[in-house]
Amino acid sequence: MHINPSLFILAHPPCQIVWNYENHTQHELELDYSTRLAQLTSDPTLFDKHNPIDIDLLEAGILIAEPKKPLDWKWDSLSKIFHIGTKNIPCETVPQNVTEWAKLYLEHCNEVLESPAPPAKIKPDxxxxxxxxxxxxxxxxxxxxxxxxxxxxxxxxxxxxxxxxxxxxxxxxxxxxxxxxxxxxxxxxxxxxxxxxxxxxxxxxxxxxxxxxxxxxxxxxxxxxxxxxxxxxxxxxxxxxxxxxxxxxxxxxxxxxxxxxxxxxxxxxxxxxxxxxxxxxxxxxxxxxxxxxxxxxxxxxxxxxxxxxxxxxxxxxxxxxxxxxxxxxxxxxxxxxxxxxxxxxxxxxxxxxxxxxxxx
Incomplete structure (x- = not known):
């Protein structure tokens, strides 16, 4: 078993957030899950198919059965997270023709305009x-x-x-x-x-x-x-x-x-x-x-x-x-x-x- 390399972890008391920046999913880990993940990060061979936490981590994609080929990335990890994490706009429905696109776009604009716009600059004297x-x-x-x-x-x-x-x-x-x-x-x-x-x-x-x-x-x-x-x-x-x-x-x-x-x-x-x-x-x-x-x-x-x-x-x-x-x-x-x-x-x-x- 292997740790998914497309993860970063945020401290969000009282939990930790594990963020898969490649597929835009987030998981909130309580203490027992965070502790177990730390153990498996230190030694992935500790994976136990009878441990319900291990199975949950596997099903969530935090653990993976086969290793991923590392990306030949020449910059630092932060730039890698930014680039990969902003790929592929998430959308529930991909329009299949221009008529569908127009309908969805207009619905989106109307939905946006129903919410208050951010305030303008502070009005000057x-x-x-x-x-x-x-x-x-x-x-x-x-x-x-x-x-x-x-x-x-x-x-x-x-x-x-x-x-x-x-x-x-x-x-x-x-x-x-x-x-x-x-x-x-x-x-x-x-x-x-x-x-x-x-x-x-x-x-x-x-x-x-x-x-x-x-x-x-x-x-x-x-x-x-x-x-x-x-x-x-x-x-x-x-x-x-x-x-x-x-x-x-x-x-x-x-x-x-x-x-x-x-x-x-x-x-x-x-x-x-x-x-x-x-x-x-x-x-x-x-x-x-x-x-x-x-x-x-x-x-x-x-x-x-x-x-x-x-x-x-x-x-x-x-x-x-x-x-x-x-x-x-x-x-x-x-x-x-x-x-x-x-x-x-x-x-x-x-x-x-x-x-x-x-x-x-």
Whole structure:
């Protein structure tokens, strides 16, 4: 007899939860079952076909008769659990044709809308909102999409030169704003509550991605951290910049400290779970942030700015800075732009590399 390798155990007093992440099943173990499982983990040959606990563990798939061929997984166990555990969307009925799919989808949407939606951001004091100017197309009207794709590159060498509030406004509107150019047309498949449209796709039309500005050197805007309200195309000051440099918020990447402006991208996990109550939805949070970040990088490139991006956040510090500690909204990514020499590597790394004999 063998222990199923696709298990992890959670302490859930007064019991333990054994979770089979491959087939999405969970079992609650009382003390006698937990004790017996520990014994069999230490020595599977102790399996006794006359022991009712052993038989229950076998029937639950916690024990298996034949060993499983180990998966050749090159990363750590946590990434393995995440990947395998979010495969194969669990559903009671798989539609066999488009008519069945439409019926089930509409039933699901109606069921979701019967439950209260997660609350919106805390409503700001309107008198303190900074309303941004409408998006200006003049700096982008002659920009070629193909050329922008070619020109986009990651830079790690920025100057102290500021960028304009007009550029920030354009970047925010085209990246996260609810586009006035795409008016909502109500229909049976799209309730008004989910009618806002951005330039990038969003899972379930939920627009679960939000943005927070890190402003260091923007003309006409006080240095600080701001929340962006896409429905109003407006900013609300959260607080001043921290005393520590930006690099300490981004896992020590200090070459970025001169960056004049950046955007922390977050995901509202509660919004996603409201419509899609299964773990695979967590994948969609990162995919949506990826869509949004690419739009930011393309617009910034089209505006003639150098760009940078990272997923290496010092999460606890960023959560504290944005006021999201222990919140269902969490920071996932950072994008920034400014002006510099366009070098892929920072000056310190180039200087160090030049002193060493580096061979491919």
């Amino acid at each position: 309107l008198s303190k909102l900074i309303f941004l100017s409408p998006c200006s197309w003049e700096d982008l009207q002659d920009v070629s999409l193909a050329q922008t794709l070619v020109d986009r590159r990651t830079s790690r060498s920025f100057s102290e030169e500021s960028i304009s509030l007009k550029q920030v406004s354009t970047l925010l509107y085209l990246t996260l704003g609810y586009l006035n150019e795409r008016p909502f047309v109500p229909g049976a498949d799209q309730p008004e509550a989910l009618g806002a449209r951005r330039s990038s796709p969003s899972g379930g039309g939920l627009n679960a991605c939000d943005g927070y500005l890190y402003v260091r050197n923007v003309e006409g805007l006080k240095a600080g951290v701001y929340a962006y309200y896409p429905d109003k195309h407006a900013l609300s000051l959260i607080g001043p910049l921290p005393a520590e440099p930006l690099g300490l918020l981004l896992s020590g990447q200090h070459f970025i400290n001169a960056l004049p402006f950046g955007l922390f991208l977050t995901s509202r996990f509660d919004k996603l779970w409201w419509k899609y109550e299964h773990s695979r939805t967590y994948r969609m949070a990162f995919i949506e942030v990826g869509h949004v970040s690419q739009v930011f990088l393309m617009v910034a490139t089209g505006l003639g700015l150098d760009t940078w991006l990272t997923g290496a956040l010092t999460d606890c510090k960023v959560e504290q800075l944005l006021g999201l500690k222990e919140s269902p909204e969490q920071p996932l990514f950072f994008v920034g732009c400014g002006r510099g020499d366009g070098q892929v590597h920072c000056e310190a790394l180039r200087a160090l590399a030049n002193t060493q004999d580096i061979t491919p």
